[in-house]
Amino acid sequence: MATTEVKVPDVGTDKPVDVIEISVKPGDMVAAEQTLIVLESDKATVEVPSPVAGKVVSIALKVGDKVTQGALILVVEAQAVRGEGAMPPTAPVPVPVPAPAPAPAPGAVAGGVLTLSVPDIGTDKGVDVIEVSVKPGDTVAKEQTLIVLESDKATMEVPAEAAGKVVALLVKKGDKVRQGTPIVTLEAAGVASAPVAQAASAPVVAVLDEPEPRELEQKPAPVSGSGSPAVVSAADVHAGPAVRKLARELGVVLAEVAATGLKGRVTRDDVHAHVKKRMSAPAAPAAVGAGSGLPELPRIDFAKWGPVEELALNKLRRVSAQNLHRAWVHIPHVTQHDDADITSLEEFRVSENARLKDGVKLTMLAFLVKACVGALKQYPKFNSSLDVGGEKLIVKNYWHIGIAVDTPDGLVVPVIRDADRKGVLEIAREMGELSRKARDKKLTPADMSGATFSISSLGGIGGTAFTPIVNWPEVAILGVSRSAMKPVWDGKAFQPRLMLPLSLSYDHRVIDGADAARFITYLSGLMADLRRLTL
Numbered sequence: 001m002a003t004t005e006v007k008v009p010d011v012g013t014d015k016p017v018d019v020i021e022i023s024v025k026p027g028d029m030v031a032a033e034q035t036l037i038v039l040e041s042d043k044a045t046v047e048v049p050s051p052v053a054g055k056v057v058s059i060a061l062k063v064g065d066k067v068t069q070g071a072l073i074l075v076v077e078a079q080a081v082r083g084e085g086a087m088p089p090t091a092p093v094p095v096p097v098p099a100p101a102p103a104p105a106p107g108a109v110a111g112g113v114l115t116l117s118v119p120d121i122g123t124d125k126g127v128d129v130i131e132v133s134v135k136p137g138d139t140v141a142k143e144q145t146l147i148v149l150e151s152d153k154a155t156m157e158v159p160a161e162a163a164g165k166v167v168a169l170l171v172k173k174g175d176k177v178r179q180g181t182p183i184v185t186l187e188a189a190g191v192a193s194a195p196v197a198q199a200a201s202a203p204v205v206a207v208l209d210e211p212e213p214r215e216l217e218q219k220p221a222p223v224s225g226s227g228s229p230a231v232v233s234a235a236d237v238h239a240g241p242a243v244r245k246l247a248r249e250l251g252v253v254l255a256e257v258a259a260t261g262l263k264g265r266v267t268r269d270d271v272h273a274h275v276k277k278r279m280s281a282p283a284a285p286a287a288v289g290a291g292s293g294l295p296e297l298p299r300i301d302f303a304k305w306g307p308v309e310e311l312a313l314n315k316l317r318r319v320s321a322q323n324l325h326r327a328w329v330h331i332p333h334v335t336q337h338d339d340a341d342i343t344s345l346e347e348f349r350v351s352e353n354a355r356l357k358d359g360v361k362l363t364m365l366a367f368l369v370k371a372c373v374g375a376l377k378q379y380p381k382f383n384s385s386l387d388v389g390g391e392k393l394i395v396k397n398y399w400h401i402g403i404a405v406d407t408p409d410g411l412v413v414p415v416i417r418d419a420d421r422k423g424v425l426e427i428a429r430e431m432g433e434l435s436r437k438a439r440d441k442k443l444t445p446a447d448m449s450g451a452t453f454s455i456s457s458l459g460g461i462g463g464t465a466f467t468p469i470v471n472w473p474e475v476a477i478l479g480v481s482r483s484a485m486k487p488v489w490d491g492k493a494f495q496p497r498l499m500l501p502l503s504l505s506y507d508h509r510v511i512d513g514a515d516a517a518r519f520i521t522y523l524s525g526l527m528a529d530l531r532r533l534t535l
């Protein structure tokens with residue numbers, strides 16, 4: 001077998017460029033056009049393809065070397081493949097009259113003419129060409145839009161991988177295309193015709209005239225519409241095209257990969273390591289705001305402005321943060337406020353507490369739980385969940401009330417089950433137990449699941465009103481602030497009344513403002529006179 005020495009082609013600069021990736025090893029079988037090494041200059045990343053199919057005999061370079069045009073890259077034991085031109089230099093055979101050319105490979109180069117093809121568009125289905133933005137003879141800049149595609153999920157502009165002059169258009173408006181469909185042929189700007197590999201005597205026909213190094217720092221195509229393909233701002237990530245392709249195939253977001261290559265470059269191994277890590281990692285809670293299209297918050301170095309201290313968040317706080325943020329982002333919140341007159345209820349509570357003396361403290365919150373069940377029965381929508389598809393409401397015929405409990409480790413929400421079947425004393429006793437368990441870290445997941453409505457009381461601390469966040473998948477939550485004596489007009493005079501501030505936050509997709517006003521008015525009425533509950 002004849003051997004072929006593959007050398008560094010013209011990379012558009014006389015200055016030495018870095019070898020940043022060696023994509024093959026001795027003994028590997030390579031196909032013609034397969035990437036052998038990746039070079040990086042100040043301006044671009046260049047992938048050097050193999051001029052021949054064959055077996056890598058030896059490699060003359062290593063990552064980190066600086067090379068210029070003509071430097072030996074490697075030696076390939078060429079395999080004669082009819083029609084591919086990969087022929088042993090010592091035994092040239094006449095070049096056959098070329099048959100009609102097969103569809104060129106994406107980005108294929110032929111004698112300085114580049115065929116640009118449809119990149120990975122996130123779907124295997126054919127998509128429509130809805131606009132052709134260039135015509136033959138046009139000079140296009142790199143990244144200039146060539147065509148616009150439309151799938152049932154997104155519109156996508158396909159930019160030019162390289163600058164040059166449009167020789168021919170290979171698609172028209174209305175065509176259906178998919179990844180790899182040739183779009184245009186382009187006479188690449190500044191194409192040099194230096195051969196990549198010099199054969200000893202006869203040039204390796206065809207293949208050797210062609211392999212211009214392709215500039216492959218592709219920016220992801222801008223995408224508008226929903227359900228966009230895996231397009232991220234990967235343009236800022238340093239990675240060769242082969243690595244980008246691998247990342248796309250494996251569904252890896254390059255920006256998330258820890259780079260170990262030269263100058264912070266992401267290598268193939270990095271992508272594989274990332275996938276391995278992802279596979280072995282325990283399932284993480286869904287990323288906050290994932291798919292919401294929200295811009296990420298930038299990291300800030302607060303130490304720039306003064307001394308800081310970093311405190312690690314415990315798991316409870318991290319998980320609560322995720323859940324609260326998710327609910328806040330997904331649920332359109334509105335909060336309705338009202339004051340309940342609890343003057344007589346408070347008198348009753350105090351006198352009962354004096355009478356009971358059995359260790360159970362009758363709390364205002366226990367009365368509120370009971371009153372909420374009454375209001376939920378009157379307005380069942382508040383005891384429901386919105387189906388994730390947004391097409392149906394799941395109304396529950398059980399009344400489990402979650403109570404937000406503040407603990408040194410963070411907020412937890414244990415649940416009073418079947419509160420409709422329990423008396424106020426029993427609820428008060430159970431709440432005491434649950435909040436003790438919460439503060440002793442003894443709550444089980446079962447203690448904290450299945451709530452249909454929640455109450456968050458800050459009344460023991462203070463404040464006049466707040467907007468609690470709906471505890472998804474519930475659709476409403478009642479915030480309770482500190483009661484206070486207030487002058488209330490009775491039609492003839494101001495009377496001192498004990499008023500309890502209530503703040504009802506609700507999911508406006510499910511509950512109208514009028515419903516919320518009715519609910520809170522009804523609830524306030526029950527707190528003003530609990531005898532109504534018996535009606």
Ligand code: CAO
Pocket residue numbers: 363364365403404405406407411435456457458459460461468469480481482483484500
């Ligand atoms: N108005 C006036 N006083 C009130 C009151 C109110 N709305 N609610 C409670 N109080 C009083 C109580 O009567 C009690 O007084 P005494 O000590 O004189 O008897 C005192 O405040 C302390 O009450 P408490 O808060 O311990 O008891 P509670 O039954 O009202 O609440 C619990 C229990 C578990 C809900 C509460 O301890 C708690 O953790 N609250 C915080 C919940 C929270 O963090 N919510 C925010 C979620 S969003 O970030």
